[in-house]
Amino acid sequence: MIKLSGLSKKYNDNFVVKDASALFPKGVLTSIIGPNGAGKSTLLSMASRLTNSDAGEVVIADKPLNQWDNAALAKRLAVLRQSNNINMRFTVRELVAFGRFPHSQGRLSARDNEIIDKAMEHLDIQHIADRYLDQLSGGQRQMAFIAMVVAQDTDYIFLDEPLNNLDIKHSVEIMGAIQHLAHDHGKAVVVVIHDINFAASYSDRIIAMKRGQVIKSGDTVEVIDEAVLSDIYEIPFTIREVEGQRICMYYR
Amino acid sequence: MSIYIRLAAASVLLVLALASLLIGVIDLDIAALLNSESSSAHILLVSRIPRLLAICLAGAGLSIAGLIMQQIVQNRFAAPSTTGTIDCAMFGYIVALVALGDVDHWLQLLIIFGFAVAGTLLFVRFLQKLQFKNAVLVPLIGIMYGNVVSALTTFIAYKYDLVQTLSSWTVANFASVLKGNYEFLYLAVPASVLAYLYAARFSAASVGESFAKNIGLNYQRVVMVGVMLVAVLASSVVMIVGVIPFLGLIVPNLVSLFIGDNMRRNLPWTAYWGMVLVLACDIGGRLILFPFEVPISMIISIFGGLVFIGLILKDKSNA
Numbered sequence: 001m002i003k004l005s006g007l008s009k010k011y012n013d014n015f016v017v018k019d020a021s022a023l024f025p026k027g028v029l030t031s032i033i034g035p036n037g038a039g040k041s042t043l044l045s046m047a048s049r050l051t052n053s054d055a056g057e058v059v060i061a062d063k064p065l066n067q068w069d070n071a072a073l074a075k076r077l078a079v080l081r082q083s084n085n086i087n088m089r090f091t092v093r094e095l096v097a098f099g100r101f102p103h104s105q106g107r108l109s110a111r112d113n114e115i116i117d118k119a120m121e122h123l124d125i126q127h128i129a130d131r132y133l134d135q136l137s138g139g140q141r142q143m144a145f146i147a148m149v150v151a152q153d154t155d156y157i158f159l160d161e162p163l164n165n166l167d168i169k170h171s172v173e174i175m176g177a178i179q180h181l182a183h184d185h186g187k188a189v190v191v192v193i194h195d196i197n198f199a200a201s202y203s204d205r206i207i208a209m210k211r212g213q214v215i216k217s218g219d220t221v222e223v224i225d226e227a228v229l230s231d232i233y234e235i236p237f238t239i240r241e242v243e244g245q246r247i248c249m250y251y252r
Numbered sequence: 253m254s255i256y257i258r259l260a261a262a263s264v265l266l267v268l269a270l271a272s273l274l275i276g277v278i279d280l281d282i283a284a285l286l287n288s289e290s291s292s293a294h295i296l297l298v299s300r301i302p303r304l305l306a307i308c309l310a311g312a313g314l315s316i317a318g319l320i321m322q323q324i325v326q327n328r329f330a331a332p333s334t335t336g337t338i339d340c341a342m343f344g345y346i347v348a349l350v351a352l353g354d355v356d357h358w359l360q361l362l363i364i365f366g367f368a369v370a371g372t373l374l375f376v377r378f379l380q381k382l383q384f385k386n387a388v389l390v391p392l393i394g395i396m397y398g399n400v401v402s403a404l405t406t407f408i409a410y411k412y413d414l415v416q417t418l419s420s421w422t423v424a425n426f427a428s429v430l431k432g433n434y435e436f437l438y439l440a441v442p443a444s445v446l447a448y449l450y451a452a453r454f455s456a457a458s459v460g461e462s463f464a465k466n467i468g469l470n471y472q473r474v475v476m477v478g479v480m481l482v483a484v485l486a487s488s489v490v491m492i493v494g495v496i497p498f499l500g501l502i503v504p505n506l507v508s509l510f511i512g513d514n515m516r517r518n519l520p521w522t523a524y525w526g527m528v529l530v531l532a533c534d535i536g537g538r539l540i541l542f543p544f545e546v547p548i549s550m551i552i553s554i555f556g557g558l559v560f561i562g563l564i565l566k567d568k569s570n571a
Contacts, residue, residue, distance in 0.1 A: 050462050074468030081462045085326045087387070088458050089512040098456055101467040106452035106516070132512055152467070 007056035018212040029182040031199040034209035040192045048079035048158040074102035079158040092144045093129040099151030119151035139170030175202045268531040306434040313440030315526025317485035318500025323458035324478035327390045331500035332486040334391035339398035340371025341490040368483035424494035424549040451515035498556025
């Protein structure tokens with residue numbers, strides 16, 4: 001369990017995130033949604049120790065974040081952001097192997113190699129294991145980065161906009177893979193996501209943010225609600241159930 | 253990597269090394285070499301073998317320095333000569349000469365090293381603040397920065413009447429290498445071993461700061477270790493041999509084309525091709541105007557400049 005309480009972040013007197021609290025339990029896929037500039041990525045960065053908070057506390061497995069040793073935490077918590085340099089020529093396998101660094105310090109054991117193979121299988125990318133990242137499509141590359149996080153084999157996984165710029169097929173495959181990590185491997189998975197219908201279809205819990213504040217958080221059915229979403233995005237929402245699945249319509 | 257490729261690589265290096273030993277104004281008499289009193293043996297031990305070792309150490313050292321630099325600043329066009337490292341080392345050299353004279357070489361090296369670290373760190377921090385989108389801007393600004401520093405160096409050289417000294421080591425030349433004056437280059441050996449031990453960390457840092465932090469690394473410490481290693485490698489070469497332009501830039505790029513950027517895998521090959529390239533250019537420089545020598549920096553400038561332009565044209569981020 002990861003617990004955020006009263007987290008705030010300021011840039012030049014402007015609050016990017018203000019007094020945000022949230023719970024990320026194990027075995028649950030949590031989505032963070034909200035318009036641009038709502039503070040979703042900043043909240044995720046603070047929860048995953050990539051950014052320091054100005055106020056509030058992050059507690060990871062009953063231990064405050066500032067008491068965690070960075071190297072030890074890397075075995076428990078993995079985070080993937082969008083700002084990766086993709087011009088470096090690593091093979092998919094070499095990239096995924098970085099996920100084992102916290103466990104092996106760069107010397108891969110037979111067991112590490114087994115876990116790397118399994119992670120690539122999980123994302124179904126074994127067939128491109130020896131290709132260089134700069135030869136891949138955006139979707140394949142994202143699959144490789146997520147396989148690396150899977151290989152890291154942590155209890156907590158944070159992904160910042162994993163579906164950015166991906167086609168529908170890769171989006172569905174990635175959401176399926178991370179849902180599997182939460183439900184079948186008991187990991188706490190947290191994703192920042194823009195596509196509201198992907199959030200509605202795959203997440204167990206949703207945190208809705210607007211202007212740095214958490215407006216609503218709870219089970220998916222509580223947040224995927226016409227009144228809540230219309231308020232957050234400031235456009236009218238119509239929600240229908242299709243085969244037991246809530247689908248949002250906001251196109252005109 | 254198959255055993256045949258390794259064998260072929262080793263024999264190419266051996267042939268070049270042998271050629272380097274045998275080419276010179278004075279013909280070596282192979283039969284006389286067995287007699288340790290002969291002048292051939294003397295030339296071999298005092299001049300030819302030190303020259304060969306200096307070439308190998310400088311070639312491998314500068315290429316590895318370029319490789320580290322490219323990874324820690326996440327830019328293909330970064331190298332000691334495009335990030336101000338070499339110019340700051342030269343600045344340190346002239347400051348050391350003015351302040352201390354030509355006395356204690358260890359102290360001299362320490363001052364050069366200090367300037368190289370400080371100057372490189374300044375540039376690296378600057379890059380971290382700005383986060384350029386365009387890859388070519390990094391070497392462009394680095395070269396401008398280097399020019400400003402080298403203007404300072406020239407100013408001091410004029411003021412203290414050291415212009416001739418300065419021009420003698422801005423042009424790299426292995427002709428002056430003799431037993432007893434090149435041994436600082438051996439610093440490349442421990443520096444390369446350290447770089448190899450740190451290889452996975454440098455490679456992780458090359459993907460990005462948050463990527464490196466995620467796997468538990470102290471990103472700034474990795475960058476700092478990288479800057480120190482680059483500075484050690486570049487300072488010793490600048491002090492003993494002079495400036496070899498482009499080497500740290502082109503060798504890692506050419507190696508990366510074939511075996512990628514995973515440093516643990518490409519570091520030995522980067523060192524190897526650095527040696528081969530410098531050896532080949534040095535042999536070429538000795539043969540073109542025989543019995544005179546063309547300084548290696550000229551030959552490598554022509555070759556390196558062409559490769560650099562090719563790399564910029566090939567870089568997809570500019571298209």
